[in-house]
Amino acid sequence: MSRPAGVDEPGLARRFEAERPRLTAVAQRLLGSRSDAEDAVQEAWVRLQRSEGPGADPIANLGGWLTTVTSRVCLDVLRARRSRPELLSDEVHPVATAEAGPEAYAVVADSVGTALLVVLDALGPAERLAFVLHDVFAVPFEEIGPVIDRSPTAARQLASRARRRVQSGSPAGPTAGNRGRRREVVDAFLAASKEGRFADLLAVLDPDAVVRSDAAAAAMGSEPEIRGADAVARAYKGRARAIAPALVDGLPGAVWRHRGEIKVVFVFEVALGLDEEDGGDRVRELLLVADPERLARAEVTHEPGLTVIWWDDPED
Template identity: 50%
Template sequence: MTSESQLAEIFEQHRPRLRALAYRVLGSWSDAEDAVQEAWLRLARQDADAIDHLPGWLTTVTGRICIDALRSRASRPEIPIDQDLPELVVSDDAETPEDTAVLSESVGLALLVVLGSLRPDERLAFVLHDMFAVPFAEIGQLLGRSADAAKMVASRARRKVQDVPQPAGDRRAQREVVDAFLAAAQGGDFDALLRVLDPDVTWRQHTSRGVTVMTGSSAIAEAVRRGQGARITARRVLVNGEPGILAWGPTGRPLSLMACTVRAGRLVGIVSIADPARLAGMDLPQDPQAPASAHQRPRR
């Protein structure tokens, strides 16, 4: 008979996987933690010895909790889930073992943004099947549909996700491209910007006024060059495990955060946040050149 302490130990072994699943579905670390904790509470009320396959049971239960949360969220019109950004992990690009553990559970920002635009059933079906290899028969039970219907839902989600640029190459190569982009932007070098941008690059910008999308290397290079000369400090950081750029104003206040997707030696996708309210609520690295007073975070 499995004791409570043994059950807790087994559950902790599965916690990182369950948290990664819930984060991909919900786009929120705090909501993901709540979902995983609820899965533990449900397990604690079960006869664990009667569960044939505990990993599968935990995946199914966590998925059911997540789909209920998504449907509840979608029913509240005050929450614009189709335009909202997920919670991000932003750190200096020299991560500690703790950072590495969290980043291993994260997923690229560009993909999360698109996942957030999917319907709850599409999002769950895609994440469970394409990311965690859950059979369609089990997904269908979660959605209250047949296995074939669940397969169609996942296929529909896959078509919406297929154009999302996926990073390729090792981290060092990605860093070199982001560094080249940053150097060209700071120097106002239009030709160098064109060399580092893919011709079909897409830049999705989240500002206080809403979301805008810019496409094409020439348009983006020109927009970046127009901002040259502003009094900002910028350096490379990690955004959900991918190299990005964080910029601060002269007082040390964060001005923008960019998540960059690199493929074949060029930037193919950029997602940026330039909304002061959103940036103020994020846990971001500090500007090392800012006055000491700027490093004092306000109490919340």
């Protein structure tokens, strides 16, 4: 790309190259892929060139500006992955921690295993950015908030929630191969409900299955709580005709729309059995979320036949 007129590109390039190791470490921790990280940093360079054109205001804090831009590029990549998981690169490398100096980034580049990357992939994009930028690279929440379109307080809460999930996370969770089994169970529940097949509903419900509705869903006519497989099967027999599949926080779920607008999100908890003798895979809990404020805060993307939802609000 040709440089904008009036830009001292050699000087700008030297300053950028001095920041590159740190920016690459930030991007690699956010994205989990060396090649994706390098692409993100290169995009930051392109944007820097554009910003330094004639009449542009000088950048007082180049390091901070580049961190913000690189993080926003990474945020776009993470959101694209959520809507199209096949975009995730097969190349996964351990990433660097935030120690001063280019040499330090290179030395510790292999210090974090892929297990942590698996846990990070279970976080929503805004959660991941808030956690990584603050806890790993010590970026203040006052700077993180604008990157993810949140207030500093909300960014702090997102990082805190992500920290708890990372500390308790395990690569044996749903991101490690169980998602397909969960999808089969949820799809079987929805199909049996739509077609009014009572026996098949019972077959995919845990004996102690429970359905809970938040206050907004209850106000719309849902029972606040239904307990027991038989009661749940009777309540949902023939009911799911207007319910569409969804991916909720990376796990199979469903949504109900009215005039094209999401009104209820169905969050499933699926218990995975070890074998048929212990009952196999069953729906253990179903939560109906209809709170308008929470739905408005959710990050929603659409794929053919599938809605993707991330609860990026700090109250999840």
